[in-house]
Structure formats: structure tokens, C-alpha cells
Amino acid sequence: MWYSYFFIASDVASLLAQAAGGAVAAAALKNHMDAKPGTDALIVGIAVQFLFNAKLVREYRSNHLEQFYKVKFAAARAKKLFGWMPLAVTIAVVAVYICCVYRVVKLAMGFSGYLYEHEVYILVLDAAMIATCGIVFLPFHPIWVFGKKNIVKSATIKQNDDEQPDAEISM
Numbered sequence: 001m002w003y004s005y006f007f008i009a010s011d012v013a014s015l016l017a018q019a020a021g022g023a024v025a026a027a028a029l030k031n032h033m034d035a036k037p038g039t040d041a042l043i044v045g046i047a048v049q050f051l052f053n054a055k056l057v058r059e060y061r062s063n064h065l066e067q068f069y070k071v072k073f074a075a076a077r078a079k080k081l082f083g084w085m086p087l088a089v090t091i092a093v094v095a096v097y098i099c100c101v102y103r104v105v106k107l108a109m110g111f112s113g114y115l116y117e118h119e120v121y122i123l124v125l126d127a128a129m130i131a132t133c134g135i136v137f138l139p140f141h142p143i144w145v146f147g148k149k150n151i152v153k154s155a156t157i158k159q160n161d162d163e164q165p166d167a168e169i170s171m
Helices: 002-030 036-051 055-068 071-078 082-109 119-136 142-146 154-158
Strands: none
Touching: 002 036, 002 082, 071 082, 082 119, 082 142
């Protein structure tokens, strides 16, 4: 679990670095200043994102960490899309947060506010974000990433049966 926490956090941090870099670069360009610091932050964010999804990290997981994982889920971990699933979930979560923040600000401005009156914001910050969530999970549907035999029901988790060494996962 700590492995997952670390890599999900690094993905979120890299996305935040990219967003901050883009904001700094855009503000600098708008004010006719040097956009290099913002561009550098974008590059760092992309590099961090690439680094933690790189082949070396996947090899480390399979060579050194595999012994700590449950054997019955080895087939799911071997699938090509498995290592990219945290990134897909992170993208979807960030998209939903953007949409939620937009909706709160839009409502706070009122029905005659700037965001209500300009359709581009609805299309980009609302519709595109929700579409992103749907599109991300086209290739990353849990059945394709984990396989049909590796579906863990919430009842199994509530009973803590997934932590039992020899327990069968209910299907």
C-alpha cells in the first residue's frame, strides 16, 4: 500500500507542478516577462511523472517487491495497463476536482455572473473534465486492468476477508 501511496502522491505532485508552471508561464507572458521559470516547472513536473512510471520502476516492483504481494493477484499485476492505473485514476480525480471547483465558483458568482454568461468555461471546466473521466477509463476499465477474476467486492473488504492468507475472494 505504501508503494501505491507514494506513486499516486508523486503523480499528483507532478500534475500540480505542471499546473503551477503553466500558470506562472501564462502570467509571465501576459505581463511581457520571461516565461522560462514557468516552463522549467512544467518540465520538472513532466519529468517527475515520467520518472515514476518509467521502466526501471516497473522492473524494481516486479523484481524486488513482488514477494510482498499476494500470489493470487500476480496475473493482474503482470498486465500491461496495471502499472498505469494510478495515473489514470489521478487524472480522473484531478478532472473531477477541477469541475467541482468550477461549479462552486460559478454558483458563488450567481446566475448573472461571468462564468454563467460565458459558455467556453462550461465547455472546458465542466463538460471537458467529465468527458476526460469517461475517456480515461475506456482503456483503463477495471475489468481490462485487473481481469475478471480479480474483482473484490465491498462486502469482502468490509469483512476483511481480503487480508486473510488463504481466503478466497468472492466473485
